[in-house]
Amino acid sequence: MSDAGGAVSGAPSSSTPSVGSPPWVDAKATDPAAHGGRMDRGLVILLAVATGVAVASNYYVQPLLPTIRRTFGAGAGAAGLIVTAAQIGYAAGLLLLLPLGDLVERRRLVVVMSLVTALGLAGAAVVPSLDLLYVAAVLVGATTVVGQILVAFAASLASDDERGKVVGTVMSGLFIGILLARTAAGFLGEALGWRGVYYVAAGLALVLAAVLRRALPRYRENVDLSYPGVLRSVVAIFREQPILRRRALYGALAFAAFSALWTSLAFLLAGPPYHFRSGTIGLFGLVGVAGAVMATVAGRLADRGLQAAVTVATSAAILLSFVLLWVGQSQLVVLLVAVVLLDLGCQGLHISNQSEIYRLLPQARSRVNAGYMASYFTGGTIGSVGSALCYDAFGWHAVCGLGVGFGAAALAMSTGERRFGRRLAADRAGVG
16 A cells, blocks of 8 residues: 555555456456555545546536537537547547556556647647547547546555445545536636637646656556457456446446536527526536535445445436426526536436446456446437437427436336345355
């Protein structure tokens, strides 16, 4: 275990292979948390802040969409596809880059990816066309999966009895980064223009790379696999782990709902009866920060074994939020309550999911997370595309109907969570 000051750390060089380990799990990989004490609080805070700053790069654009739309003379659907492009890039990064966290030295990987993010953000600031902005969004999206590498890093360094709390704290940083990104981008967009926002974001990514290079511990898993082997193992893990598949579906539905709201909300607020400017639209990100508290709460509840109850409650919150968004679209107070409720539901369900999947294979957490997060952001892509198309063709009510569908599907599935657990336990007992 290392402190937050950059002391060298790494997985032990050898371990006793577990009996009956599947062939896609490297028997030499170890869980450092099993051999150390509690994680240093300073390191937890560093990881939370770094994760938030990293993932924010994907979300600066959302309050700027109306301005970008005017710059390029594009429709709402075409401008909304910038969000989709970023999510496509993120999904590709989850599949192709996140598994590298189990293969190469993590600190070096984090620094390199942060530098490439800075390059993509600088490119977005100077593009002359919407098509090239899509390309820059894909590059930024792919490399900001560094935030997920940091989450897996935190899970590896945490002890067993604090893992839910640590992951919840780091994920709180991630969620706050997403939400504050909108607020900061809104105000900076009014002062500097949307291109200025990207210049500032590029500088911030460079600072992040320097800080992490100095402060993070070195860490590398002892995984005896090639890169193609690591990628194949992600598919094998997903196929062999029913809990991972189920939690991935919950995650996909939750992020589809989250993306459906935030892709089109700026257009609603920029039009009648609100006519808000980008800075005011960005303030809606601050409203959602209240929901980030749910990440830590959900992590603590997961440590107590209450995942099933959390899953039902958070799925119901997602469904209810879109009902409120539907009936209260012209009432600002109702909109604010619905945004908070949606963030509570989506973030709480996501943390419950991650607390479950990180218990599965301690020696393959980056690959487990890759399978989960690829599904998660596939759901987000579906939600953002569906939202942009629905708003363009049918307006806000269609966006809310889409969100209701996602929430209803998650709630229907969550009512069978306890039955799923009993059936899985029975199957395992039968195999044993």
